[in-house]
Amino acid sequence: MTKTIFKRPKSLKENIFHYCPGCGHSIAHRLIAEIIDEMEIRGVTIGVPPAGCAVLAYNYFDVDMIEAPHGRGPAMASGIKRVLLDRFVFSYQGDGDLAAIGIAESFHAANRGENITVIFINNAVYGMTGGQMAPTTMLEQRTTTTPSGRHKILDGYPVKVCELLSNLKGVTYAQRCSVTSPLNINKTKKAIRKAFQCQRDKLGFSLVEILSPCPTNWKMNPIESCKWIDNVMSKEFPLGVFKDNTAPAHKEAEAV
């Protein structure tokens, strides 16, 4: 007798990912799809993909989706969620989308405690446009627009989104994870589940930041990329739970 222990989640379409080998997006997509399957919310979920490498996320997720202009995902998600209170709404955003062009929309959706989930892919670089500096680019990191390395005087410092947003009262849950090892992938999956559960319980804004490899633009192989996240990037962006008000004591919902 055979038993299926691993298969494609129902919430992922049959399409082949266009992502580069070693890219973290495909793992993140799969984890979200697994959670949607496990929570049985495929039919009541609406996703908002960003501009960037994940702009084609609607080719992969088998849930209703509408693409947002660059950075505006949380504003659009706010509009959807306010009208459809019983639906699950998530935006999927990169570091440029969330922390540069869309910082205002992200900050204020978080501050309003919108009952949505933001999945934030932090790979310290603009991927789709060819490897320019992101707000989360590390100091000294070379990108096509910081050819001699990010300089703190000229380019400013890496933006720490979990630290920043977890200071807002509207934020119920914020965790930073990575997808560099089976252990970290499992932790990320748990974080995504918690974020969606937070939404199910109408507790307010939830954020999962995922440190994600971009071997192509980092000019490393996939294994080196994972090591770079573990040894370098996660020193600047420490993994962990930055805020968790999902416990019963906090369940006087701040959400709409």
Place this chain on the structure above:
Amino acid sequence: MNKFLMSGNSIIGEAAIRAGCRFYAGYPITPQNELTEYMAEHMRNAEGGIFIQSESEIAAINMIAGASVAGARVMTSSSGPGISLKQEGISSMAACELPGVIVNIMRGGPGLGNIRPSQGDYFQATRGGGHGDYRTIVFGPATCQELADLTMDAFDLADKYRTPVMILADGMMGQMMEPVVFKKPKPRQYSNDFILRGAGEGKSKFIHGLILDAIDMEEHNWKLARKYGVITENETRHEEHKIDDADLTIVAYGTAARIAKGAIKRLREHNRKVGLFRPITLWPFPELQLRALSQKIKNFLVFEMSTGQMLEDVRLALQGYATVWFHGRPGGAVPTPAELANVVARYYDKKD
């Protein structure tokens, strides 16, 4: 029918709520603040009504895009500088074919300009405004009654053609008070096929403006263009005032058309036969209707509270069949009917 004495900004808000608008997002900017405040006050009394004071005009337009795709009737409002910020989202709504109403209570520009009534945003409104090959339906109301009627019509047209519709008024229209009657709104007709509510047990849908294949993107552009063609054919509106015996016709819209009517009264008291052609839809522009008029009237004077924007549409419409003069007061200056009458009289007396 009950008559209500209300300010223009409040009238737009009331008409929108009566038309079934249940989602409004906006950011304060003068001279349209009363509209945002009206929605804040009255949306909560409307069943299912949602009001959000957004962090920016950019956020507001994207919020209404989200609420629109979720199936609500939606509106946002602003003035010049804020409308510029909304253009990214208006372009996106046009691309994704999302209905929504955008109100621009124009002020003096460019840049921050001032908060006086002006008509400098005509190009921005009628040429699409944002990036890419698209148009928005643009209404240019000239009375408070029209603010009420056209706001309701704007929601119907937005649904019918699945496209953003703009109300283009100015600070004068927003601030003035006139008695109005609110007509009975039509029941909404909008297919669930275009709404995202989660896939249920069925096939998932996605809505996007990103079309990477050039031929597919071209076809999407042509599809939009065909839609704009149908709109042009069916939805063009204008008013003719004292045209029948006119030797000279003023072409003006909105507040400028009101001033023109005052001027025409004075001009006719001195036996100068002047009429008015007033576009009500600024896009689609009543091009053929204006051209038809040039068969019997050979002298036109475009009057705008700008340096001459609609002037270009008038010239395109008349195609050289008639003489076109222009008088403009940009930057928030509002001429009196007497001033305009003097200007028009000079042209009238030197016409052929």
